[in-house]
Amino acid sequence: MSNLPDNLKYTKTHEWVQENTDGTLTVGITDHAQGLLGDLVFVELPETGVIVGAGDECAVLESVKAASDLYSPVSGEIIEVNELLADNPDAINKDAYGDGWIFKLQPTDDSELDDLLDATSYLEVASAEDH
Amino acid sequence: MPFVPHTDEDVRAMLDVIGVDSIEDLFDEIPQSLCIDGLKQVPPRLSEMDVAQLMHRRAEEDGQPLCFMGAGAYEHHIPAAVWEITTRGEFYSAYTPYQAEASQGTLQLLYEFQTMMAGLVNMDVSNASLYDGASGLAEAVLMSVRANRKSKSKKILMPRTVHPHYRKTVNTLVGNQGIVIDEVDYNGKGGHIDPVSLTADPGDITAVVIPCPNFFGVLEEVDALTDWAHAHGALVIAVVNPLAMSLIKPPGQWGQDGADIVCGEGQPLGIPMSSGGPFYGLLCCKQALVRQMPGRIVGRTVDLDGKPGYTLTLQAREQHIRRSRATSNICTNQGLMVTASTIYMALMGPEGLKRVAARCHENTGVLVERLTAIDGVKRVFSRPSFHEAVLQLELPVSDVQQTLAAHNIVAGYSLSHDYPELGDTLLVCATETRTLADIELYAERLERIFTMRRSAACPVQPKMNA
Numbered sequence: 001m002s003n004l005p006d007n008l009k010y011t012k013t014h015e016w017v018q019e020n021t022d023g024t025l026t027v028g029i030t031d032h033a034q035g036l037l038g039d040l041v042f043v044e045l046p047e048t049g050v051i052v053g054a055g056d057e058c059a060v061l062e063s064v065k066a067a068s069d070l071y072s073p074v075s076g077e078i079i080e081v082n083e084l085l086a087d088n089p090d091a092i093n094k095d096a097y098g099d100g101w102i103f104k105l106q107p108t109d110d111s112e113l114d115d116l117l118d119a120t121s122y123l124e125v126a127s128a129e130d131h
Numbered sequence: 132m133p134f135v136p137h138t139d140e141d142v143r144a145m146l147d148v149i150g151v152d153s154i155e156d157l158f159d160e161i162p163q164s165l166c167i168d169g170l171k172q173v174p175p176r177l178s179e180m181d182v183a184q185l186m187h188r189r190a191e192e193d194g195q196p197l198c199f200m201g202a203g204a205y206e207h208h209i210p211a212a213v214w215e216i217t218t219r220g221e222f223y224s225a226y227t228p229y230q231a232e233a234s235q236g237t238l239q240l241l242y243e244f245q246t247m248m249a250g251l252v253n254m255d256v257s258n259a260s261l262y263d264g265a266s267g268l269a270e271a272v273l274m275s276v277r278a279n280r281k282s283k284s285k286k287i288l289m290p291r292t293v294h295p296h297y298r299k300t301v302n303t304l305v306g307n308q309g310i311v312i313d314e315v316d317y318n319g320k321g322g323h324i325d326p327v328s329l330t331a332d333p334g335d336i337t338a339v340v341i342p343c344p345n346f347f348g349v350l351e352e353v354d355a356l357t358d359w360a361h362a363h364g365a366l367v368i369a370v371v372n373p374l375a376m377s378l379i380k381p382p383g384q385w386g387q388d389g390a391d392i393v394c395g396e397g398q399p400l401g402i403p404m405s406s407g408g409p410f411y412g413l414l415c416c417k418q419a420l421v422r423q424m425p426g427r428i429v430g431r432t433v434d435l436d437g438k439p440g441y442t443l444t445l446q447a448r449e450q451h452i453r454r455s456r457a458t459s460n461i462c463t464n465q466g467l468m469v470t471a472s473t474i475y476m477a478l479m480g481p482e483g484l485k486r487v488a489a490r491c492h493e494n495t496g497v498l499v500e501r502l503t504a505i506d507g508v509k510r511v512f513s514r515p516s517f518h519e520a521v522l523q524l525e526l527p528v529s530d531v532q533q534t535l536a537a538h539n540i541v542a543g544y545s546l547s548h549d550y551p552e553l554g555d556t557l558l559v560c561a562t563e564t565r566t567l568a569d570i571e572l573y574a575e576r577l578e579r580i581f582t583m584r585r586s587a588a589c590p591v592q593p594k595m596n597a
Contacts, residue, residue, distance in 0.1 A: 062422075067452055
């Protein structure tokens with residue numbers, strides 16, 4: 001798996017998390033995940049202002065062959081969503097860690113970040129899934 | 132694709148390959164305690180001759196009365212060509228078209244149906260139909276709750292002028308989903324929802340249902356109601372008679388922005404009344420809501436060679452992909468009914484539909500004029516209506532219905548059960564199938580009933596329950 005930035009944190013459910021300098025987090029799905037999903041045709045983005053708990057379903061990614069839930073990596077408030085995805089859901093396929101970001105969170109419990117995986121641990125989890 | 136059943140030899144050969152003795156062995160995972168021992172309430176089988184004779188006897192009980200009743204199902208003339216074509220084997224025995232390459236005929240027909248429906252109600256998208264108008268409204272309510280993400284109340288405003296059976300069905304289907312149905316009462320003079328009666332500050336409402344024509348046949352104030360709903364963040368669900376849409380303003384043109392979801396009963400378009408069914412429900416919506424729409428949707432695309440082709444699309448909404456998160460459990464449509472309706476609409480064309488609708492409107496006008504000329508019969512609601520009207524009688528409605536039934540006339544639908552506040556009232560309808568002679572016959576008979584009741588000179592009262 002070549003595309004796995006070291007500076008990000010990951011979840012077992014294939015989300016990546018970027019810690020921003022202002023204390024907010026940006027969330028998306030990994031390159032591995034977008035490859036599994038196939039061409040994305042629609043993203044059901046969450047509403048801003050919604051409070052989510054760690055592990056809550058907060059978005060839906062629809063591809064040509066499946067509809068997959070996105071889980072919030074940590075608890076917090078959704079403060080921004082990537083409107084680009086409304087008309088260009090394939091941004092996730094083309095640039096999963098850049099233009100394909102999905103939403104930004106204001107976390108409420110910083111200790112939850114410690115429960116997330118680093119690149120190496122995520123690689124183990126993803127490879128073990130044996131898709 | 133033809134259906135070819137298995138022979139006993141086929142079954143035996145397959146069981147041998149699988150390696151079991153009998154079909155029952157394949158179900159041995161199911162605990163014996165859960166298995167029933169035959170179907171005890173099912174009567175013994177009958178031969179084809181016995182069944183044919185039984186059905187003949189039953190059919191005789193149906194009768195062929197002169198029908199002046201609408202109330203959700205309407206007698207219209209269906210050109211012979213409609214069912215002649217619909218009952219062709221290719222259409223009649225076609226299954227749900229999952230396998231696109233083997234179902235292009237069916238899929239193209241459904242696509243044409245969707246196109247015609249969307250055009251008729253002036254909306255962006257139509258699905259390939261639902262079971263009937265009542266469950267269609269329930270699905271529209273569920274859809275509005277999913278689609279209106281800004282609203283948290285799950286409160287739906289439901290006018291009492293919506294068909295009572297539809298309201299009952301909605302309550303049944305959404306009752307356990309935390310959805311609140313708020314009934315809105317109607318104006319006693321007009322028989323409509325008076326926009327003036329709506330509060331200036333209704334709070335959080337998810338959707339407003341607007342029937343047009345409504346159950347009384349009356350045309351609602353669709354523009355004012357639509358704008359009011361949108362101004363308060365609610366979606367608009369229109370409930371329509373598709374035949375009426377050829378004559379009156381379709382929901383896509385209601386108010387500033389048009390209705391958001393449209394549903395209704397498709398029976399008037401080429402479907403016989405058949406003692407209550409099968410009918411079909413129509414469901415249309417704006418483009419922005421298409422991913423929340425339940426049911427089958429057929430799309431048009433191109434194949435490998437660039438030739439146009441049709442296929443089921445947006446299937447990620449459906450049960451076989453989203454499972455418990457699907458927009459609905461509906462994973463089928465009323466294929467045969469829709470086939471008939473599409474052929475009916477193609478044969479009639481926009482001009483034909485308009486003429487039928489206009490004739491219905493005219494005939495009901497004549498019927499109401501003749502009946503209200505009788506002393507003791509009054510029209511209840513003053514507003515313009517499509518092809519039904521509510522009449523108040525100075526005699527018990529059930530007595531009148533029974534006497535007319537003895538003359539083989541279905542007088543209308545009694546409103547005393549669902550609208551007791553209206554007293555002895557009858558909902559009457561005269562479609563294009565009712566001639567002037569039919570209307571005269573009804574009027575004559577009704578006049579006689581009133582006259583006989585009035586002859587107080589005779590000490591012996593005529594028996595009404597003959």
